[in-house]
Amino acid sequence: MKKRPVAVFDVDGTIFRSSLFIELVERLIDEKKIPKSMRLSYAREKERWMNREGTYDAYIKAMVAASYEYFRGIPMRDFKQAARWVVEKQSKHVYRYTRDTLKRLKKKGYFLLAVSHSPKIILDYFCPQLGFDKWYGLIYEVDAKNRLTALVKDEQIILNKAAILERAVTNQHLTYRGSIGVGDSESDIPFLNLVEMPVCFNPAHGLYTHAQRHKWKVVVERKDVIYEP
Numbered sequence: 001m002k003k004r005p006v007a008v009f010d011v012d013g014t015i016f017r018s019s020l021f022i023e024l025v026e027r028l029i030d031e032k033k034i035p036k037s038m039r040l041s042y043a044r045e046k047e048r049w050m051n052r053e054g055t056y057d058a059y060i061k062a063m064v065a066a067s068y069e070y071f072r073g074i075p076m077r078d079f080k081q082a083a084r085w086v087v088e089k090q091s092k093h094v095y096r097y098t099r100d101t102l103k104r105l106k107k108k109g110y111f112l113l114a115v116s117h118s119p120k121i122i123l124d125y126f127c128p129q130l131g132f133d134k135w136y137g138l139i140y141e142v143d144a145k146n147r148l149t150a151l152v153k154d155e156q157i158i159l160n161k162a163a164i165l166e167r168a169v170t171n172q173h174l175t176y177r178g179s180i181g182v183g184d185s186e187s188d189i190p191f192l193n194l195v196e197m198p199v200c201f202n203p204a205h206g207l208y209t210h211a212q213r214h215k216w217k218v219v220v221e222r223k224d225v226i227y228e229p
Contacts, residue, residue, distance in 0.1 A: 003175040004111040007102075008165050008191055010183040011116040011123065011135075013056065014201055015098045016090075020126060021063060021118040023090060027082045034070045041066035056204055057187045064117060064138070068150045076146045083122035091129055097221045098182060098201060099130070106131045111174050115161040115191060134172065136164045162190035183207065192216070 012019040028034045042062035048054025071079075106112060112132045116123055120137035127135040139153040157163050169176065181188075181195035186206035192198035200211040200218045211218050219228055 005178040006174040007105045007110040007180040008113045010188050011114050013184045015094050017093045020122045023086045024122050027086050033074050033078050038070040057185050071148045072150045074148045087125035095221050097226050102130050113168050115164050165191045
C-alpha cells in the first residue's frame with residue numbers, strides 16, 4: 001500500500017484563533033467546576049505575555065501545570081460537557097489560511113495530523129470538523145468514580161510534538177516525502193524540523209527568528225489579508 005504524506009498542524013493560535021485550552025478553563029470557571037483562584041496560578045506569565053515581556057508558550061505551560069491540581073475531582077461528564085460547549089460556540093473561530101490549507105491537502109490525499117497541548121477531549125469535538133485523520137492532546141486520567149485525577153497519560157510524549165509526529169508516521173505507515181508542517185510558536189520548532197515544507201504561521205518572535213535563519217516559509221494573516229513578509 002502506498003504511503004500517504006503527512007501534514008502536521010499545531011492547533012491553538014495556528015488553526016483556532018484563540019486557545020481551546022484557555023476557553024475550556026474559562027468555561028469550567030464560569031460553570032463553577034473549578035475556582036477562580038486557578039487564574040492566580042498563571043497570572044504572572046499571562047501578564048508578561050500580554051505586556052510582550054514573556055512568551056505565549058510560557059503562559060500556556062503555566063496554565064497546563066495549574067490544571068494538574070485544579071482539574072482533580074472534576075467528573076468526566078462535566079469536563080466533556082464544557083468541552084462540547086466551547087466547540088459548539090467557537091468551532092468556526094479559525095484562521096482562513098490554515099482552514100483552506102487543510103481542505104486543499106485533504107483533497108490531495110494527505111494524512112492530516114493535529115498535535116496540541118490542549119486536552120484531547122476538546123480536540124475530539126474540534127478536529128473532526130476540519131477533516132483531521134488523527135489528533136493528539138493531553139489525556140487526563142480518571143479514578144474509579146470517573147473523576148479527573150492529577151495524572152496525564154503519556155505526558156512526556158504528548159508534550160513532545162516531534163515524538164508524536166515520529167510515532168504517527170511509524171504507526172500509520174506515513175511518509176515524510178512531501179510532508180508539510182504548520183506552527184506558530186517556539187514549541188513547534190521540533191516537529192517543523194522533521195518535515196520537508198515547514199510553514200511558520202503568524203509566528204512568535206522566537207519562531208520567526210528561527211525561520212529566517214533556516215529560510216523557512218512565513219505566512220501572516222491579519223484581519224482579511226494573508227501575505228508572506
